[in-house]
Amino acid sequence: MAQSPALSVLDLIPVRLGQTTGQALTASRELVRAADHLGYTRYWVAEHHNMPAVASTDPAVELMHLGQGTSRIRLGSGGVMLPNHSPLAVAERFALLSAAFGDRIDLGLGRAPGTDPYTSLALRGHLGEGRLVDAQGQAVDPVEQFPQHIADILALLSPAGAAFDTRQGRHALHASPRVDEAAQVWLLGSSGYSAQLAAAMGLPYVFAHHFMGRGTEAAVKLYRDSFTPTQYGEEPRTFLTVNAAVGATTEEAWALVQPHVYQMGSLRLGTGLEAQRYVGEDVESVMTEGHRRVGESMWDSWAVGTAAEVAAKLRDLAERFDVDELMIHPIAGARPDDPIDAAPARLHTVEALAGEFDLERA
Structure with a gap:
């Protein structure tokens, strides 16, 4: 029998109706401490903006809070949306995390904005109709600078640091504080672009299978086939992200994910992402056929059911994609x-799957 894959957790820090951001963070703090105790490998938080249903806006700040009380789980971003930030700001935040938590930090980088275009501009200091321009007044697209900004972060986190020429000579620059164990950089993506870039730079790579549900096989194959060994990695390294929910019965598990089905439907239908509805009549009262059709187009890639059913689906996915780690996104509602x-x-989803996979408890 093949060895069971390692398990990790992706947390978007969902906010439900009537819940404050502080209360959502308290729930996630309980989740990460449980994952740490149960033997999960990583706990990653995402970056989203201007979404009432999601509290996860700044991974570094959240991890500094949520990581308190953990001792062995890796803490990371899934991911930092790099076009919203300067490379130095990202490098320094994650250097601080490394100073606090040692060699347990992952820095996952993505090139999507994680929000609508107007909020993305506001994040970069340009509200309204403002535009980013260079010294010559030409429009600048931070997405196009993604490869260079990754290279800048890697340099800033390295012992040698980055350097550039000035009129006064060569100027050296390091992420502060300097740390012995820099964050492990991962590239994240939902298309072949990031797969090719990660392969060319020799970096580990994760495709957003939990969000897309399609195209994973092609992206992972492209990454593996194109991989070039560099100082950042000698061989391809990837894992799978999967939406998961465990119930006492299959029927209960599917009832638990209906608030997430409704949210994904709202996102795809462009009706806005409000705070998460409750399981049962609260979500059923607003669910439309349009929402259900969106769910039906996605949920064959989810792992939903009893603990044994979900574990079997996860093992099948690990074998299909030839990965030794799975990152579950627990989508069971409240x-x-x-x-x-x-x-x-x-x-319960996190605890039940730890038992099914015989993770090593602390």
């Missing part, structure tokens, strides 16, 4: 009588 500062169904 019931109306759940504690407002906890996420019992998400926590």
